[in-house]
Amino acid sequence: SQLAEENLWALSVHEGESVTVNCSYKTSITALQWYRQKSGEGPAQLILIRSNEREKRNGRLRATLDTSSQSSSLSITATRCEDTAVYFCATSSSGSWQLIFGSGTQLTVMP
Template identity: 90%
Template structure:
């Protein structure tokens, strides 16, 4: 079952632009993690945000969490071609269940 789902399914931006990926989840969480998967690689963690946090930053990345609406967002500023990847959100710690992901394409 999909306990966390990203939207939109796909996005395309030009280098330097900002972009936001959204995530909705269906049950209570202790934390939410964002992962990025580049072509031919396994997913890699970007940010972990705990249920008592509202915002977390990691360089050009910013994640927000709204437990009342059971949603999260991941924003990337000053995008680069190397940000082209599929972005996933996943609930909680350790045992992770992924959605289908948002495919982001950053064009020169």
């Protein structure tokens, strides 16, 4: 079973709008990473947020982490067509080398 999962399979927005992708997880974690995968490419990391952090920013991206509700969100402001991709959350746990990936949310940004 999935230990990390994004809450929606797919989202679509128009260029310039803001959008939020949510992720929930089931175990105690030490860090959570957000990855983006564009068509024909491998995933690429966007943000790493550790369990003692509540928020992290990277340009137009903002990730939050709520360890009490075991959830995270990734917000993208002023979306562009090139933000069209699948967005994954991935969790790390203490003592484990493994990164557990969620199933991903397909984001489509329309002109």
